[in-house]
Amino acid sequence: MIAMTHVxxxxxxxxxxxxxIGGYALAVVRRGRKLSRQVPPGERRWS
Amino acid sequence: MTATTQPxxxxxxxxxxxxxxxxxxxxxxxxxxxIVGLLALASIALLVLYGLxxxxxxxxxxxxxxxxxVHVPSxxxxxxxxxxxxxxxxxxxxxxxxxxxxxxxxxxxxxxxFAVITLGTGSLWGRPTWGTYWTWDARLTSTAVLTALLxxxxxxxxxxxxxxxxxxxxxxxxLLLVPNVVIVNRSVEWWRSLHQDSTxxxxxxxxxxxxxxxxxVGFLALGLVFSWLMIHRFRVAWLxxxxxxxxxxxALAERRAEAEAEVAR
Numbered sequence: 001m002i003a004m005t006h007v008x009x010x011x012x013x014x015x016x017x018x019x020x021i022g023g024y025a026l027a028v029v030r031r032g033r034k035l036s037r038q039v040p041p042g043e044r045r046w047s
Numbered sequence: 048m049t050a051t052t053q054p055x056x057x058x059x060x061x062x063x064x065x066x067x068x069x070x071x072x073x074x075x076x077x078x079x080x081x082i083v084g085l086l087a088l089a090s091i092a093l094l095v096l097y098g099l100x101x102x103x104x105x106x107x108x109x110x111x112x113x114x115x116x117v118h119v120p121s122x123x124x125x126x127x128x129x130x131x132x133x134x135x136x137x138x139x140x141x142x143x144x145x146x147x148x149x150x151x152x153x154x155x156x157x158x159x160x161f162a163v164i165t166l167g168t169g170s171l172w173g174r175p176t177w178g179t180y181w182t183w184d185a186r187l188t189s190t191a192v193l194t195a196l197l198x199x200x201x202x203x204x205x206x207x208x209x210x211x212x213x214x215x216x217x218x219x220x221x222l223l224l225v226p227n228v229v230i231v232n233r234s235v236e237w238w239r240s241l242h243q244d245s246t247x248x249x250x251x252x253x254x255x256x257x258x259x260x261x262x263x264v265g266f267l268a269l270g271l272v273f274s275w276l277m278i279h280r281f282r283v284a285w286l287x288x289x290x291x292x293x294x295x296x297x298a299l300a301e302r303r304a305e306a307e308a309e310v311a312r
């Protein structure tokens with residue numbers, strides 16, 4: 001770990017992967033909150 | 048059903064509809080998704096530990112092997128997303144049930160996220176290993192075509208068409224995803240390719256020890272992330288269908304009221 005080769009590529013891949021997943025997850029959750037305000041609770045079958 | 052305006056609400060923001068209650072969940076989350084989310088976070092922490100700290104460097108790839116622990120599972124869940132979309136598209140064409148349509152949409156969008164990760168991490172692995180970020184190799188090219196197909200599918204779903212016609216066209220395109228996945232998966236055998244053969248799905252796997260454990264933890268972590276995203280994205284698609292239906296009901300009620308007022312005059 002300390003003397004890692006190709007550290008730039010490894011860091012870019014891992015940060016890019018979890019950055020993209022985190023950003024997408026946030027966008028999906030925000031979109032869900034926005035839409036659920038427009039739908040009666042009875043239509044939200046998971047509630 | 049009419050929309051109500053809350054005191055102090057910001058203009059332009061969606062307002063709660065009648066029937067909304069303060070105790071109802073505020074979004075697409077549930078107890079189940081919170082459990083899956085916590086398990087996903089814990090397994091990501093384990094993946095970081097195993098993938099970046101415990102597992103050793105490879106004798107040929109050096110530390111570039113650590114990209115494999117996110118690249119290989121991402122490619123697998125790209126395939127799973129495509130499989131879900133194709134299956135749900137077929138079932139929608141058969142049953143015409145809204146839930147299958149929502150599931151097909153969710154599979155394609157989450158699959159696209161994993162396609163971008165697959166291509167990105169693959170390029171970053173290719174530079175130190177092959178000396179280039181991109182080459183028109185059979186595996187890379189077929190993966191790019193699959194990604195373009197997913198983008199096209201999602202673009203088709205955003206066309207301003209009759210909802211049934213839009214779903215039908217999207218479902219037909221969705222059926223093409225799994226055949227493309229087969230082409231991507233078999234491309235290293237059907238054509239001469241720079242890309243390495245399968246690592247795990249052979250009788251004598253080319254990976255073992257802590258590296259194999261790190262890869263398995265990668266499958267677990269990204270599998271939980273994929274599941275969490277799929278559940279939330281499916282619920283978003285479901286909510287979107289309900290909003291469209293409510294809007295249509297309201298428009299029809301308004302039109303009916305206008306027609307009745309004209310008759311009464």
